[in-house]
Amino acid sequence: MPATRIGLYEIAILSLLREEPMHPYQMQLLLRERHKDEILVLKRGSLYHAINRLVRDKFVEAVSSLRHGRRPERTTYRITSAGRQQLLNSLSQMIAIPKNEPSEFLGAVSFLLYLSPGEAIEKLSARVTQLESKIQTTKTTIKAAASRVQRINLIESEYRIAMHAAELQWVRHILAEIRSHRLRWDIEKVFQEARSQRTAPSAKAQSALTRSMQSKEGRKP
Secondary structure, three states: OOOOOOOHHHHHHHHHHHHOOEOHHHHHHHHHHOOHHHOOOOOHHHHHHHHHHHHHOOOEEEEEEEOOOOOOOEEEEEEOHHHHHHHHHHHHHHHHOOOOOOOHHHHHHOOHHHOOHHHHHHHHHHHHHHHHHHHHHHHHHHHHHOOOOOHHHHHHHHHHHHHHHHHHHHHHHHHHHHHOOOOOOOHHHHHHHHHHHHHOOOHHHHHHHHHHHHHHHHOOO
């Protein structure tokens, strides 16, 4: 039987229930309070869908349902033994194995040639300013929280700073390359080269075509 795969939303729920049983509303409050909304889209529907998937797979189970007055019924859930093991397995895999995760910026960079070098300089310079601001804001947040929580609770913020700093270094390098004309491009020449490659058969394709024609000639009576 293949291993069950769960996502970050399920891991977040299992980690909360690893602390103690709780109902979805409490989970949502804690996720927001702990700034997990920076990595998760905290929609109520998404939370309930994730809980239902965990119940289906027997990783969590309902322990009680209460209604206070005219408020909606609240079901309290707890993690199961299988859920504890799944949390460890999934988290270990995510930490250990790098993945090519989608990046909007990476995708945009692959189309950078559609901007002129001057436009690229302007937009990349704006990104430098934004990255510098994000790094400073995150450092301020860490400093403010350091006296209230352990460092391990802020480790994702440290990672965010490291990623922003690495990106900032790369963007500054590319800016220097464009400004010094070591990196330059002409979109019309790029289009011309692309058209030439589409219309001219590759040497490998031409060789295969020649062999095919020779083979057919050899089979003629």
